[in-house]
Amino acid sequence: MPYLYDANSKESICDFARMLEDSCVAEALDTNAMYGGMPIGEASIEWDKEYSGKGGFGQYLEEVYFGKRNNSLSKADFEEAGLELKTAPLKKLSNGEVRAKERIVLGLMDFMTIVHENFDTSHFIAKNIDILLVFYFHDPLKEYCNLGIPLVDIWNCIQEDEYQIRKDWEYIVNKVQEGRAHEISEGDTLYLGACTKGATKETAQRMQPYSPLLAHARAFCFKIQYVNHIYQILLDRKKDRFVSYIHMLNSPGNELEQIVKNKFLPYIGMNVLMICTLLKIPFKLKSKNFYAMVTKRILGAEDTQQIYEFEAADIQIKTIRIEPNGKCKESMSFKQIRYEEIIDQEWEDSDFYVELTSKFFFIVFKHDHPEDPYILDRVLFWNMPETDLQVVKQVWLDAQQKISSGNYENFVKSSDRKIAHVRPHATDSSDVMRTPQGTYEKKKSFWLNRNYIMEILNNN
Known part of the structure; x- marks a missing residue:
């Protein structure tokens, strides 16, 4: 049976994958007359093979739909085209919203060798620069062939978010170079994370090059927050929806945290009412999105605009009120x-x-007397x-x-x-x-x- 896509072409592979969109594997196989156990790849596929675990659907899709045998090589799945295949499970919330169920894991981190890499020539870039994303609805009661697939597209994280992806990668690697691999946390970074790997802490300990302390095995991943962002961006593009974003990181060398702090600096020491007056926004302290609205306006965004970096990383805006006794008012x-x-x-x-x-x-407010209005004391990440x-x-x-x-x-x-x-x-x-x-x-x-x-x- 001939190939149904050109393994050397990103566009051909993506077009073939898009036959899954708004459908499922069973329907796409039927549409393409691929039933009957006929592999389309060069490898002989075990059609009665069982797939399970978190990566089960991805393995199933790679072998049954694309006709490629699974492997654990550090190269892209479609090596000739330079395209990596990743499946991303989605879940529907009770309010009807669709959210990513889990992060997208992008490859194990070798502490001993990564300290000698640089970002542009790293294993991470070689494998993950172009990713074919197949989003599907997780449902443990359905067989893989019947899982709904709402969206298929290619995501190039360098083309979309090079500055922050590079910064996140370098931050993680710098910790390893400093002998602090055991201190890495997924919360250290914004888009690209370092998630733990291994069933238990005891069996997942690894040596690191510049410290005698063992560190938990880790893998690069797109954080769940960033996966949600990717899904929303690609879905908006598919449906030709325009969303107005403002970008804080307009040029290399700028640090998001410092840019944001500088925007807030003129308002430090002002009370909330004065800030609202200057920003020309209603003073509604009890409104759930009041402080988010204040933050957006200070950062230069209108009500209808989104702050790109805050959305992509799902930065949590939290207000803290300090009472005259110097203590935090509430948990x-x-x-x-x-x-x-x-x-x-x-x-x-x-x-x-x-x-x-x-x-x-954190937006920190305080007042010196119970009757005094809260004033903006400081902000911090x-x-x-x-x-x-x-x-x-x-x-x-x-x-x-x-x-x-x-x-x-x-x-x-x-x-x-x-x-x-x-x-x-x-x-x-x-x-x-x-x-x-x-x-x-x-x-x-x-x-x-x-x-x-x-x-x-x-x-x-």
């Missing part, structure tokens, strides 16, 4: 726990982990260190286990001093959420302890 809340979903999640794919490994942008993430992981695992067993009363408390805790996050007693047990419980969230927030401010 910091996060999204409500989806009881029916958390029991099936793994820590590093969980909603809370995704939030905590985002970059945070922050991400949670790996050591603290491991502490919070135990809080998350505790909550997951208790929800699985139907115990909704004995979560970790703030007084336990474990960085985070769980408590109600509902409008009233009738604001409830369905549980895995089929009952309804008051909505709860994870919170970062206010004492921990004060430690962050004191250390920055």
Whole structure:
């Protein structure tokens, strides 16, 4: 049977892959008259082979649809065309929104050799400069051949986001060069992350070149936040939708954090009402998006515009209010726990982990007297260190286990001093959420302890 695509051409491979769009593998195979167990590649494919695990659908697609035998080589899947194939599972939220289910893993990191690489000639670039992305809806009840595929396209991260991808790669590699591979955290960077690999910490320890300490094995990945951004950008292009973005990083050499801080500098020391007056925006403190709106306006974006870097990295804008006694007014809340979903999640794919490994942008207000208006004291960027993430992981695992067993009363408390805790996050007693047990419980969230927030401010 002849090839149905030119293995030397990105465009040909992509056109062949786009036959999957708004369809599934079974329908595309039928359309292309590829049924009957006839491979289209040079390798003989085992058509009754079973595929499983996180990479199961990707392996299935590569062999059954593209006729290429799976391998673990550090070269691109379509080597002649310089095109890497990646599948990206999606999930639908209860409000109808579509979100990435997990990060896109881009290859294991070899601590011993990566310290001698430079970005432009790195293994990462050689393998991942052009990626054929096949987005599909995750559904454990369906066979791979019937999974819906809403979007297929090529993403070139260098063409789209070279400055930040390069900066993220260099930051990760610099940590290894400094003998601090054991301190790498996925929250260190914005788009390109370094996720852990290995089933357990004990079996996933690796030597690093400039330290006697072992470090957890890691792989480069597109962070979940960035995968969501890629999906939205490509979907908008497919549907010819125009979204107005403003870019903070307009030229090499600029640092996002410093650019943002410089924009806020003229407003330091002003009270909130004065800031709103200068920005010509309504003073609505109780509005959920009030501070996000203030941030957008200070950074030069209109209401209808998006700040590209904040969207691509899903930077978490959080306000902190300091009382006259010098202490933080309250703990910091996060999204409500989806009881029916958390029991099936793994820590590093969980909603809370995704939030905590985002970059945070803290807007700090304070006042010297209870009757005085809050004034803008300072702004800062922050991400949670790996050591603290491991502490919070135990809080998350505790909550997951208790929800699985139907115990909704004995979560970790703030007084336990474990960085985070769980408590109600509902409008009233009738604001409830369905549980895995089929009952309804008051909505709860994870919170970062206010004492921990004060430690962050004191250390920055």
